[in-house]
Amino acid sequence: MLGARLRLALVALTLCALAAVIGATLAARSDGPNPNALELSADGWAGAIRPPGQPVPDFTLTDQDGKPVTSSSLKGKPVVYAFVYSTCEDTCPAQVQTIKGAVDDLDREDVQVVGISVDPVNDNPKRAESFLLKQGMTGRMTFLLGTREELAPVWEAFAVQPQQDDLEHSAHTILADANGMQRIGFPFDHMTQEALANDLGRL
Template sequence: MAGHAMNKDVAPSILPSIALPFLALLAACNMGADGNASSGDSEQGELIGARIGAPFTLTNQDGKPTRWDDYKGQYRLVYFGYTYCPDVCPVDLQRIMQGFSKFEQARPALAAKVQPMLISVDPQRDTPAVLKSYVAAFHPRLTGLTGTKEQIAKVAKDFVVIYNPEKSDGATDYMVSHSRTPYLFDSDGKPVALVPVDDPATADVDEGAPDKVLAFLEKWVK
């Protein structure tokens, strides 16, 4: 993640309950390796059956309580990041939401069934007011979610996301290392597949291009 992604070697020790094949896939995505989750020939997403996600109550960009179950019946496109991220988070979000906009144009009825959301891993700085202006820059339907330090820690654990604020005591300017795993959940809230993101190690291939996000959504949203 342009110098700020969690090292893939930490995942197995922190997440022993996840099967090793899934850990390998998750680690590869964290480091940006072949982020195009829609490139395989399988008719099932690679996250089918994985233990990812759980009910939560967080606070949205308007300061209102927002529950995971508020989106029952909708697909959920979930990205974990933070507004002060200097590089990868805004680029990923821009391209994902550009792909989503293309999906809205091509398949408006299906796109209406998808709720994109950004869950902050930096609750100290990402207040609802900060999130409100940030998510509005990407798409009017992108929801920003934050909470207390304890709430975010639990949600991150439930969604198999690793993050670590890199700061000294009292510091106000710091980075947050975090895993890079944008998820698509189905209308029952079950994980389906990893949303395509670019791999910085493959300069000649753009795995996270908006057209690839569009193809991904066309494949999985029914």
């Protein structure tokens, strides 16, 4: 009888010790750094702050419907500029889906999404329309097209490398404020839906 009670006492002590170890481990995890936590600058921005006083360049390009679009016509609302090409199968779709998610999270009607071609040789209105349809962005994103001569000054002003046979384009996303000033930039591998939504919400 005494032996049975001793065994029960030992089992109870073992269970209590195990519970204490598990509790301490969970507490340590909750107090430690969260790898998914949103990292913000001292000013509260998640993306890279663009040089001050840097405007969106003047341009006149053509959208997927063949209509001319100027940079001045986009002023008055924040703009998300994404540098993409219509036949891209990896970074561009992922980039646009992240933008889509961030805009959905904000649930704001005043954010414009503009894609600018980085592959003028292969991008055309039909392919641009197909790209928007596949990404669920028809009516929500404008895909701007042009010749290399028309697009080159835009790429340069945004510091973007276009698509080349031997070099992948700069998959950058740049946020401009309602006054047409470049404010925040996100390289593809540093942009998350939460980070983009944070910075869009501040513009």
